Amino acid sequence: MRPKIVVVTGRGGTGGELVRCTRAVDLMLARCSSAALRGLEAAEVNVEVDIAPGLPGLQIVGLADAPGRESRERVRAALRNSGFRVPLTRVIISLAPADLRKEGPAFDLPIALGLLLASGQLAPERLEGVWSAGELGLDGSLRPVRGVLALALAARRGGARALVVPAANGPEAMLVEGLVVWPAEGLSQVGALLDDPVRASPCRPAAALAAAPPPLELAEVRGQAHGRRALEIAAAGNHHLLLVGPPGSGKTMLARRLAGLLPPLPHAEALETTQVHSVAGLLRPNTALLQQRPFRAPHHSCTGSALIGGGAIPRPGELSLAHNGVLFLDELTEFRREVLDQLRQPLEEGEVWISRSRERSRFPCRVTLVAATNPCPCGWFGDPQRACRCGEAQRQRYWSRLSGPLLDRIDLQVVMRRLEADDLVQPYAVGRADGVERRSTQAVGQRVAAARQRMVSRNPGGCPNAGLVRADLQRHCRLSLEGLDLWRQAIQGRRLSARSAERLLRVARSLADLEDRERVEPAHLAEALTYRSFDQLQTTEPGGN
Ligand SMILES: Nc1ncnc2c1ncn2[C@@H]1O[C@H](COP(=O)(O)OP(=O)(O)OP(=O)(O)O)[C@@H](O)[C@H]1O
Ligand SMILES: [Mg+2]
Structure with a gap:
């Protein structure tokens, strides 16, 4: 029997390798892209799926044990309940790089897409350059995941052609300019999107601009x-x-x-x-x-x-x-x-x-x-x-x-x-204007x-003003002789540390800004000094004022 040759897909340019299979069934290696959170950023993760001869089984490597097991069960059920076939052979899924710690259910969707690709249920060119993230429900619905904004930024950096995310994460992903986002409600819709993005794409979900409650008065x-x-x-x-x-x-x-x-x-x-x-x-x-x-x-x-x-x-x-x-x-x-x-x-x-x-x-x-x-x-x-x-x-x-x-x-x-x-009691007075x-x-x-x-x-x-460094403080808080005198007396009289003394000046700078003054004046310093009253309280006699 002649070996069957199948094409592997991957992110822009990385795919296209040829894999030889020894059986005339659709056994192959597939790869698709997603990302894992690292602090505030996200780093690219390649989800590789290998379908090989052997006893039926699905193994995930590169994810911690418990999340990996849970993800496997969700993906299996979601595929079945969305009308796709779960390969009845040995499947190994690897999330690379292995030394990057990964967690969370966001890899459900790329794993499912990798499986569809590797089992020939999805044409490789459809997924070329497409990144994805999302948690799958057992019925194949897509649930929102955390960190989608960071994932979308990583996808743009990585040159993604499009990013597939759960519909509820759509508005967040769309904040990233220059990135095509395909929000989807479920796995079947993702399949349709990949086949024909223009027809299957719903109108852009409106970002819920939650009516901001008025500020407290x-x-x-x-x-x-x-x-x-x-x-x-x-x-x-x-x-x-x-x-x-x-x-x-x-x-x-x-x-x-x-x-x-x-x-x-x-x-x-x-x-x-x-x-x-x-x-x-x-x-x-x-x-x-x-x-x-x-x-x-x-x-x-x-x-x-x-x-x-x-x-x-x-x-x-x-x-x-x-x-x-x-x-x-x-x-x-x-x-x-x-x-x-x-x-x-x-x-x-x-x-x-x-x-x-x-x-x-x-x-x-x-x-x-x-x-x-x-x-x-x-x-x-x-x-x-x-x-x-x-x-x-x-x-x-x-x-x-x-x-x-x-x-x-x-x-x-x-x-x-x-x-x-x-x-x-004042506010309760009749005809009051205060x-x-x-x-x-x-x-x-x-x-x-x-x-x-x-x-x-x-x-x-x-x-x-609160973050002004010393050089800028000196430039923007020049004091008159009178001001200098007052500052010196305050430092000596209240035994202020160098840090506290400079804090006083920064507060005085804000007071001058509130009054639209170019210069910090002695009156601003004097008022700034009144905001050290806890220091003073600690040296007060009980009951004293
Ligand atoms: N200056 C005030 N003007 C109007 N209402 C006030 C004022 N201070 C207290 N109240 C009323 O008292 C309630 C309790 O005030 P608040 O919780 O701010 O006190 P607190 O100083 O934080 O007390 P605690 O030390 O017990 O935490 C407020 O919800 C408000 O109704
Ligand atoms: Mg309180």
Whole structure:
């Protein structure tokens, strides 16, 4: 019997090899392309399928045991239930390169397509240069997978002719310009798509632009003028903020209003934030671009890897999920100290590196941190009317739970007081007009946007004031003699470290931007000094003010 010659397909140019089979049945080797996530990026993975004589069996190598077994069962059932034939012979599927760690069900679709190709149910030229990813249901339906934006970027880099993804991931994949995306509901539709993409392609799924809920209203926060002003400065210059106050003073309420003061995400930043959420598997089906700045508030019981990121195949943590937005650590003293300490370096550098024996993954994390805490265990230290029941030793222990180095990285500290009765009852007065407009989220947001505009056009690379390095700080924060004097006195009088002294100047720069001033003036420095009130509280007598 003459050997049958069959053609193997592969990504643009890599296919075309000839394989000789010794039997006149369709036994062959096939190859198709997909990608595996590595941190925020994706790397090309070749799914190779070899159909050989032998007892029926399907073996997957290159995927961890359990996911491999599960994938095998899903693919078999999906093929059968979509009207395709499952080869009744020995099949080996290899996901190469073998030394790249892979996980997740996204390889179901390329495995199924490889099987169809190798068993002659799909013409090789149809799959030429086509990348794919998607989880298969037993009925052959395609379920969304995580990280599709990164996969689509890898496909474009790899010169893919088209990318087949589950329909629910379509809008996300289509964010990548210059890449042809074929979204499909199920395996049978993928078959039809590969046969005739024009006829089988449904109209492009509309990206669900989830109606953004209106931002929380800042004017609802009564009193607390110092806290509200600090929120405005934090938003203007991306300064980290600590709110300290008794129970019910509005710390949580205030912190939740910060994201609403920040300007909308520029496209490049929105894309990066979307990619982080996509890799974490948190992007909702049919969502394209995340247009709102994230606000993440992890619980204080969270672990270091939940906060910073981690896992055998690293995934982003809450810190990176807050990228370009706000990370809120409520009840700061309840977080484990070693967890808080892990924040130091990423907060400074704007990125997290997670090392594993085989690879290092990088996740971005440029966030504005807001932390809130009570001043002491009973919550009333420093209140003029309510006595604090904690002893000095108890208070010191409580404060020592706050990581000193972390506090050193916080530019704005605000000690809030209990809400005055007048502030609380005023809004209920008949015919009252109290200038709410000036305090509204919209008005403050406009002031913040104008200040940020100035900041971005002046600072190199659009760096926020909070991240100015020393050379730029010196260039953009020149002080008059009076200003220098005030700064010197503050450093000496409050025994500020070099880091804290420069933080003061950065806050003063944001205050000048909010006032549309070219120069940092003594008044800005003086106001900046009022945002070190937690330092002062710690040296106050109990009940003192
Ligand atoms: N300044 C305020 N203006 C208007 N309402 C306020 C204010 N402060 C507190 N409240 C009311 O009290 C509720 C509790 O406030 P919030 O949770 O912000 O306090 P907190 O300072 O975080 O307290 P805790 O220390 O117990 O966490 C709010 O939902 C709001 O209804
Ligand atoms: Mg609270």
